[in-house]
Amino acid sequence: MDITIKDLEHRYQARTPFERLALYDVNLTVKKGTYLSIIGHTGSGKSTILQHLNGLLKPTKGSIQIGDYLIEAGKKQKQLKVVRSLVGIVFQFPEHQLFEETVEKDIAFGPMNFGMSEEEALAKARETLELVGLPEAILKKSPFDLSGGQMRRVAIAGVLAMGPEVLVLDEPTAGLDPKGRKEMMELFYRLYKEHHLTIILVTHSMEDAATYSDEIIVMHKGTIEMKGTPKEIFQKADKLISLGLDLPETVKFQHKLIEKGMEIRDTALTMDDIVTQIKASLKEGGPL
Numbered sequence: 512m513d514i515t516i517k518d519l520e521h522r523y524q525a526r527t528p529f530e531r532l533a534l535y536d537v538n539l540t541v542k543k544g545t546y547l548s549i550i551g552h553t554g555s556g557k558s559t560i561l562q563h564l565n566g567l568l569k570p571t572k573g574s575i576q577i578g579d580y581l582i583e584a585g586k587k588q589k590q591l592k593v594v595r596s597l598v599g600i601v602f603q604f605p606e607h608q609l610f611e612e613t614v615e616k617d618i619a620f621g622p623m624n625f626g627m628s629e630e631e632a633l634a635k636a637r638e639t640l641e642l643v644g645l646p647e648a649i650l651k652k653s654p655f656d657l658s659g660g661q662m663r664r665v666a667i668a669g670v671l672a673m674g675p676e677v678l679v680l681d682e683p684t685a686g687l688d689p690k691g692r693k694e695m696m697e698l699f700y701r702l703y704k705e706h707h708l709t710i711i712l713v714t715h716s717m718e719d720a721a722t723y724s725d726e727i728i729v730m731h732k733g734t735i736e737m738k739g740t741p742k743e744i745f746q747k748a749d750k751l752i753s754l755g756l757d758l759p760e761t762v763k764f765q766h767k768l769i770e771k772g773m774e775i776r777d778t779a780l781t782m783d784d785i786v787t788q789i790k791a792s793l794k795e796g797g798p799l
């Protein structure tokens with residue numbers, strides 16, 4: 512299932528004295544199975560785009576085609592329930608939305624709400640718990656007795672239990688420690704690689720955008736300012752800095768090496784890339 516956004520505009524509190532243009536001229540196609548990262552300065556419109564992907568916000572102009580479903584400005588939307596099962600959104604701090612007395616019931620709540628029988632939903636809860644790397648033993652526990660990281664995984668399992676084809680993540684590692692962040696990012700990468708989910712990630716981490724994505728879009732003041740592969744985006748360091756964004760540590764390190772006279776030909780996005788580039792440069796007799 513592809514997603515195609517056409518001429519999207521969103522005005523908050525339209526036609527009131529508080530009207531605010533949050534998005535304009537947004538055009539984007541996300542092909543099935545893509546890992547897309549959305550980066551951009553605070554207030555650039557990232558969360559507003561996400562909320563259009565399952566009909567939580569309606570466009571004030573333009574349209575969003577989600578597989579066979581079209582969400583269009585000015586038209587009443589009928590099949591939002593189907594759209595919401597196809598596109599799962601994990602909001603910031605999703606653990607705040609846990610409410611049931613057991614983990615099992617919490618995960619099964621969404622699928623049952625979408626028409627699954629209790630038996631099927633509980634089976635789904637077990638399956639998705641495993642998918643997010645949690646032990647079956649916690650199914651009967653209260654979600655509130657778990658650690659913060661475990662609670663977040665339970666909340667993510669609740670979204671996955673609805674069987675989405677697209678997983679939309681708004682700053683999913685906020686508040687986690689470095690180990691927890693890495694494990695969480697590896698979980699999403701596995702869902703993308705092994706389960707072929709489309710991933711749309713909003714992140715302030717340039718490292719995560721550089722490491723995991725196929726494509727990146729850079730939002731600036733309500734519209735898409737840059738679009739490309741991680742290499743294409745992080746090659747344009749000056750432009751990113753002018754938009755108030757940072758660079759991945761590997762790219763900064765590479766710039767330092769170049770300043771010192773080392774010849775580095777290609778943008779290095781990961782530690783492995785930079786080691787390869789340094790080795791190549793040393794073989795050619797470059798200075799250190």
Ligand SMILES: Nc1ncnc2c1ncn2[C@@H]1O[C@H](COP(=O)(O)OP(=O)(O)OP(=O)(O)O)[C@@H](O)[C@H]1O
Pocket residue numbers: 523524531532533551552553554555556557558559560
């Ligand atoms: N409910 C709202 N009512 C009015 N204006 C809003 C509302 N939500 C967001 N905005 C405005 O819309 C613009 C885009 O906000 P949005 O939250 O989409 O940005 P963002 O890139 O996700 O920011 P952040 O990185 O801080 O989460 C901002 O100017 C913001 O102030």
